[in-house]
Amino acid sequence: MTPILKQVDDKRFFEVLDLCCKKIEEKMGSKPIADWRSADYNNLNSQLGRQTKVYLSENTLKRIFGRLKTPTRYYPQKATRDALAQFIGYRDWQEFELINRFSPLETPAAKATLNVDTKAVEATSQNKFTTQRFRFYLSLAILLMVCLTIALLYYTKSEEIEPGEVKLFCENPNGEVPHTAVFKLSHKGTLSEDNQFAIDFMDEGPITPIKVNQEVVQFFKNPGVVHVRLLHHNKAIDTLTVSMQTKGWVANSGNDSLSAFPIAKLRPLPKDSLYVSTSQLDSAGLNLSKPFLIGFSNIHTSDVDGDNFSFSSYLRTEESRPGVACMQTSILILGSKGRHRVLMVKPSCAAFSEYHFSEVKAMGSSKNLNKMTYDFAKGGDVRLLVKNKKVSLFINNKLMLNSAYSQSIGKILGIKILFNGVGIAKSPQLFDLKTRVSY
Template sequence: MDSNASLVNNQSAFEALDLCCQKIIEKMGDKPIEDWRLSDYNALSSKLGSQTKVYLSINTLKRLFGQLKTPQRYFPQKATRDALAQFIGYRDWHEFELVNAVGKGTVTETVTIPEPQLPLKKKKANGRVMALILSLIVVSVAISIYFLFWKNNGLDAQRAELVCENPFGSVPHTAVFKLKSTGDSDRQYHIDFMDEATTAEISGRKEVAKFFRNPGVVYATLLAGNKPIDTVAVYMQTKGWVANSGNDTSTAFPIAGLKPLNPKNISVSKKQLDSAGLATNKPFLVGYSNIKPSGISGDNFSFKCRVFAEQSRPGTQCVETTIIILGEKHRHLLTLNRQNCVAFSEYKFSEKRVIGSEQFLGALAFDPVNGGDIEIRVVNKHVSLILNQKKVLEVSYNKTIGKVMGIKILFSGIGKAVSPILQDLSTREIF
C-alpha cells in the first residue's frame, strides 16, 4: 500500500522524482523546463494520456516540474508516478526505483548483481525452484491487479457522484462540492479543475470549496485513481459581454468593473488596462466573455465574428486569437496564429483535439492585424471552419457538449471583437 504522506518526507523519493522528470524532459526534446510554454505542457499531457490513459492537467504538470509554486513541494500519488514511469519505458514506479537506485544524493542508472557460479546440477535444481517461485509471483500479481482494477474502476467508482451545491454564480464565486457515494464514505477521490484551480481531495465526509475569479464555465472532474468517473459544471455568469485580463492564465484583473461592453464593438483601451492594475510592460492576455444559460444546441449552431489583433508586443512573438464555445458538458476551442507561429495553434471540438506541435496546422494560419473573419459552423457534430471566407477545416466529433452556456474570445495583448453572433441552426435562437 502506497503511503504518500511518508514518501514526501523521504529525500530519496524526491531524488527519484527529479530523475524521472529529467528523463521526461529528455523524451520531450530536452528543452529546458524554464523555457516551456503552454503548448509544451499540452503536448506532454496529450502524449502521456495517449500512452498511459492517465491525463494530467496543465497545473498538475507545472507543480510536478516545480514551475507552479506550492507551500509544500508537490509529490504525486502512486497511480500518477506509475504513469510517469510507464511513459519513459518502465512497467511502474517500483521498477523505475529498482533500476535507478536513488539514495543519499547518488544516482546509479543500473544495478547489476553478478550471478554466482554453481555446479551444473545445483543450477538446474535451483532453476526449477526459481521457475516455481516466479510462477507464484506472476499469479499473485495478476490476482492483485485484477482486484485493484475492480476496486478502482468497477462498482465502487460507479457509485460515486460529484455534486456542486451552488453551480450558478457571478464573478468572483466560491463553489461548494460534495460527494454522493453508496460505498465507503472514507474513500478518497480527487477533483480536477483544469487550469482554474488546484486539484483537491474529497470523500463522503469532506466538502471542498473553490474560489473562481474568471467569467466562464469550469468543468470539475471527479477522479477515482486517475480515471474520470463524473463531471459537473460551474457557471460564472455575466451581464452581457465583459472584459478581464492577466499576465498569465492564473491571474485575473476585472476591467471597468466587469460592466457590459458594446456588443458591436467589444474592446478595451490601454488606459482601462492600467486602471485595472495590469502590468502592460509584460506579456498579457485580454479576454472577453459572455456567460449565460441558453437553449442553443452546442452541436448545431453557427458562430461568426470579425476580430482585430495587435502586432507583436515586447516579449510576445506569437500573438494568438482564441475562440471558446462553452457547453454544459464540454467545450469547443480554437486557437489561431499567423503562419510562422502555427506550431502554437490548436483546435478542440468536444473530445476531438489536435495541437500544432504534433500536426502541422498551416491551413489555419490567421493574421487579423488588419481584421479577419472567423466562422465556425457545427451541423450534427460535424465542424466546418471558415477563415476570411475560405473553408480551411472539416472535422467531426462524438461527445455532445450540451446546450451553449457561454462564449469567450481571448487575445494576446489588446484585441477587438466586432459583432459576434452565435445562432442555433434549428430554432434560429441567437445567443
C-alpha cells in the first residue's frame, strides 16, 4: 500500500528534504550550510523571494536546514515546500519528491559496497558455472518481482473506492476567523480500517491521516476559503469547502505567505478606504524591516454567480520598499468550487505577472503578460468583468486582458485584495450581472 506522509516520523520525507537543502546549498555556492551566518540566510531569503515570491525568515530557514534545534524535526508547509523546489528548478514539491523520493540517496558506504560487488562479479564471471548460476538467480528474482507487482496491482485495485462510497464531512464548514473545524468520514456500508485516507488542507496545514471512525480537528487562522480534499492512497476522491468568514472588510498581514497577524483585531474597516498604517502593523507584531504582505478580505456566503459578475476598485501601492524590487497587487475572487486570481505588477516586472481563472492559469515567467502590467504606485481604477466564463480586465477603462475558462467556480464566497507592502483600496464593489445583487 502507498504510504501516507506523516508530519514527524516519515524518515524518507526528511531524507528528501535534506537532499533539497543540499541542492539549495550547491545553488548558493558560497560555503556549506553549517558555516552560514545571518547574511547568508538573508541572501537566500532575498533570492527565494525574487524567484518564488515566498519570503522565509532566518529562523524558519534554520529550522528547515536543521540548524535550529527543536523537539521534533520541523515540517515545512506546502507553500514553503513548493517554493524550495521551484528555487532549484522544479515545478513544485510534488514533482521534486516524485523524482527523488524513491531514488537511492547514495552514501560513501554504499559506493564502497558497490565497488566490492562489481569486482566480485567481474572475478566470478571468469568461471562459467558461476556465471550460469548468477543468471539463474537473476531470472528467478525478476520473476518474483513480476509476481509481486501483479499481486500489488490486484490488491490495490481491490481496495479502490467507488465514486460516492466515501465522502469527507465537516461538522462546521463555515465560521468566523479564526476557526476550528471538525472533519470525519461519511461512508456507505462497511469500510476496512486498513484503507488509507488523508485530508489535504492545502496551504492551511499538512496532509493529515484520518481513519474510518476518527475525527480530525484543524485550526484555520486566515480569512478566506479553502477547498479541503479527501485523499485515498494519495488520490483525491472528494472535496468540500470551508470558509473563514468576516464581518465586513478586515485586514491581516505577515512576513511570508504562511504567517498572519490580525490588524486591529480584525475589526471591520470603512469600505470607502481600506488602509492600515505602519503604526498599526507594528502594533500587530509585524517586522517592518522585512518584506511583508497585507491582505484585505471580505468573506461571507452569497448567491452571486462567480461566472457572471463585475468587480471594481481603486488601488494604489507604495513607490518602493526596502527588499522589494517589484510591488505587487492581487485580486482574488473566491468561489464555492474554485477561484479567480489576478496578480499585477509594473511593466519592468512583467515576469512576476500571473492570472488564474478557474482551471486556466498563466504566469509571466513562461508567457508574455506585458499587456496586463501597470504601475499602481500611480493609482488606478481596476475592473474585472466575468460574463458567461469569459474574462476581461480593465485598468483606467483600458482593456488589458481577455481570457476564458470552462469550469465554474460556483457562488462567490469571498473577495481578497493583496499588496506586498502598504497599499490602499478604495470603494471595492462586486455585483451579479444577471440579478444585479451586490456582494
